[in-house]
Amino acid sequence: MSNPLIMKLEYGARLTDNDRAVLQDLTRKTRRVPRRSDISTEGERPENVHLVMEGFACRYKTLADGRRQIMAFLVPGDFCDLHVAILGEMDHSIGTGWGCTIVDIPRSAIEDLTAHHPRITRALWWATLVDEGTLRAWLVNMGQRDADRQMAHLVCELLVRLRMVGLVSDGSFAFPITQDDLADTLGISGVHVNRVLQDLRSQGLLEWKSRRLYIPNVERLMAFAEFDPKYLHLKRRKNDERVLSGTS
8 A cells, every 4th residue: 555654755855765664664553543533632742743644634723612713634644743742732633523544653753763864854844844835825715715716725735635645536536524624614604615515516616426526627626716736845946865965
């Protein structure tokens, strides 16, 4: 089975066979997190780093009145909390309403990677910068785009991220997320989510059936969403091998 972490980090650095072997060994022991469960809860002291291997997870916060805001979706190959082990406590929760498979990675293992594997370290830096770029894109999306384009933009992003780890087939991908989840992500009502999805469907931009999203024409959807994948940083800088080896 392909390893989503290796597939993703290949975009951040030119990994060697030894790097891949190290990452494969790191992700060998997995565990299943059931539906409607937290991986990390706001306020707890984090000890391990968590990596999604299968399924979806999300970052979220819950207000005093019970309202929830989803701030990020985490897909296979994504670290939930790469640097959080240095913090005193979690400032948000990470959970899965849909079930997922994760790896619990001790903080010491991450420290060993960064001390002895420069290409993996570079790839981890890259992954962190992509997370920051994605957050900026979400802020712009929520602040400046209408709900139909917000939805289309989110679908385009997930398409690209899932394609990176080999989970897109013929313009479609598994989509266990509910309309209530989408409402908590976009900051709109569930009724509005349903209306937006029906409108996108009537325009022939997407289909959602049997927990799977189908995109008939990816270019059309991306144009409608004004989607530019630049913030996902899929283009590697030139001469990155020289930087890693210390040559000029």
